Amino acid sequence: MTDPTPPVLQIRDLTIGLKAGPALVRDLTLEIAAGETLCVVGESGSGKSLTSLAVMGLLDREALEIRGGTIGVAGEDVLAATPKRLREMRGGVMSMVFQEPMTALNPVEPVGAQVEEVLRLHGERNAARRRARVLEMLAEVHLPEPERIYRSYSHELSGGQRQRVVICMALVMRPRLLIADEPTTALDVTTQKQILALIDELKARTGTAVLFITHDFGVVSEIADRICVMNRGDVVETGTRDQVLSAPRHDYTRMLVASVPGLVPPPARAVGRDVALKVDALAKTYGARGMFGRGRRVQALRPSGFALHRGEIVGIVGESGSGKTTMARCLSRLIQPTAGRIELEGRDISGLRERALRESRRNLQVVFQDPFRSLNARMKVRDLICEGMINYAVPRASAHARAGALLERVGLGRDALDRYPHQFSGGQRQRICIARALALDPSVLIADEAVSALDVSVQRQVLDLLASLRDERDIAILFITHDLRVAAQICDRILVMKAGEVVEQGPAARVLTAPDHPYTRDLLAAAPGRDWDFANFRPQRATAAPAHG
Amino acid sequence: MMPPARSLAPALPVHAVPASLLRRAAGNWTVTLAATVLGLMVAAAVFAPLLSSHSPLDISPTTRIKPPSAAFWFGTDMLGRDIYTRVLYGARTSLVVGVVAAVLSIALGLVFGLLAGYFRLLDAILMRIMDGIMSVPSIVLAVALVAVAGSSLGTVLVAIVIPEFPRVVRLVRGVILNARTEPYVEAAISMGTPLPRLLWLHMIPNTVAPLIVQGSFILASAILTEAALSFLGVGLPAEVPSWGNIMSDGRKFFQMLPGLIFFPGIFLALTVLSINLIGDVLRDALDPRLARRR
16 A cells, blocks of 8 residues: 555454364455545355454454464554453444444443443543533434433434444544444345445544445445455455456455346246235234223234235335235234235135134245244254145155155255254255245245345345246245345335335336335435446446545 | 344254263263262162161161161161161152152143243233242141141142242243244244144244253252151151151250261252252253353
């Protein structure tokens, strides 16, 4: 670097390993200058979070060891620092923002006091000055009514507000280095956009160096000055944002960038006219019947309706709390809807009791979000896949044969039959879940955030699998996601939900290019990476260069 | 884009547990010692008639309150009964009471816990009843039961199980409530798995580990409770050799012959201590989350 000032963060040849085990980060070298954002990108297990913890001196010393290298923050060697000095540096010279703002804040203390505590620990003795500084800082992260926020508890704030408080806490001492570990991953896209803008703004104003850790190239394209790509503990490639995104040198980077979902819908296809699932005025109200007086009522799902045809993938897109999962749970009758009709293969299942419902359950199967909890860890894959068939009196021998065939269909070998779920990766488990759902030959498959927990490269493969199953089996898929970009990949039609209501529905191409509802337009505008055509390694529009600095 | 929930992965699959259990147990000398002591107690209980030439009930007016000797290893009590023999047979009583009480509490707790955990309507009613039972002082209950039904093994078991099993109900109910929200249970429901199979395959296995641990603690506490009740005279009939009864008999002559209290006391303490030590290790092995916190 030709920069005259020394870099704020300088890591040289850092190697971190399990004690008496393999290295998890190898020979990592990177530096960040003041006022610069470096994005460390990688899939799960790439070592990006370990690196950030090492910088903060927060590695679990019982399990991990630093085998070599140096970490310098503002010219000071972190690895040689005493625990006391490290405590002073944390919050003062360097600070960190974590992924989940709910757990980063103490639930039993007002957030203002928590921010103030940082100042107190770093030697500000005057209470009035502390308070003034906190209020000033709360205003700086654009929280409305700083006085009110100061007195609020974390549960009284929204996710975005909480993350603003956490950022406020991290920046109140004006640290030289801010480490943000997936700070927007748990937030909705519209909130994510605001938080990214906030980090960018504060960085520009205060000249803080930002180490931003993320798995999402969309976010990277919005915020990075430079990018460092990691894979299984190795730095694969480092370069400026435009270099890496438009001309990746390494194959792994190319693959990673190319599998980032964009907002370009697939070409429209002819869809069958056989209705598999018809939903009419479906509603769910949660009413807490209090012992004294009337309880609070929450309308999780306002009367909504749509039809799902065979051979079609319909996406339900919405932010958290939009009612999309309530919809899925009503349709699969895991909960009882309050009103409305659910016609599955011509039979209204909305009010059926469990015994009568059983015959229809096989027609509608669900794939859940979390591949680690949706398979019973105590059962072999064979028994997992056969469970449904055995329930419907399929002879054991033919169920076993079919389980093998299904596993091969979803891209796993028959040898997987005798193994347990923990022996598989997330993507493989999700394939097992899909095979299990297909075992009953359902006409409707609900995929509830089924690819949300997967790395992008794996996500791509599972999406392809779903699309090919739709074509091959003429199955109707209801694809629920919070990510418009993922929906854009495979959906024929898209429903947009907000606050328990379907605000817009139509063919994917129309919804994505000419949205009717302002909320859909907001969602589109907030989708990270919308200015970048990742698949073709070029900016989406001529004017795409985002405002920086 | 939700975070991969790897940290939330369910506890180890069952088939992985015994190996880690053995490894932990083997490396821990306190457990080896505890298991040896407990093994000796079980052997004493099983082979009591072979280990002593006396009978625990033989009264001998000529050899009353004798100190330990070659003929009477632990001495004799005020009726001339051999303390050593009575303590051996006492192990039998204590272990039988403990094991039966633990098994009964677990069985009752499992049944009511499943009902309360799975059927929301029953839950409120059952749990209020459990709260009610738990509010009755166990000693008062035992005294009342003995007054009504007379002292016998059955009465003592009822007096131990009734205060003990609501705790198991709470435990099982909690596990089942948790399991109900697991996606794999919801997947099974949407695959049409009938209720008995749902409980058997997907829910009850989750209760096994906590129940084994809870069972070991109930075992220890039941042995203690029986001893306490017998000592107070509201436990087993006075002639039955039980550690509590022996100590109760020896109370008046304690100053002349401390062994009357000392020998049954040390057996009782060693047994309960061993069981608790083993229970602690079981808990650490079966619940990795608790072990890590230490």
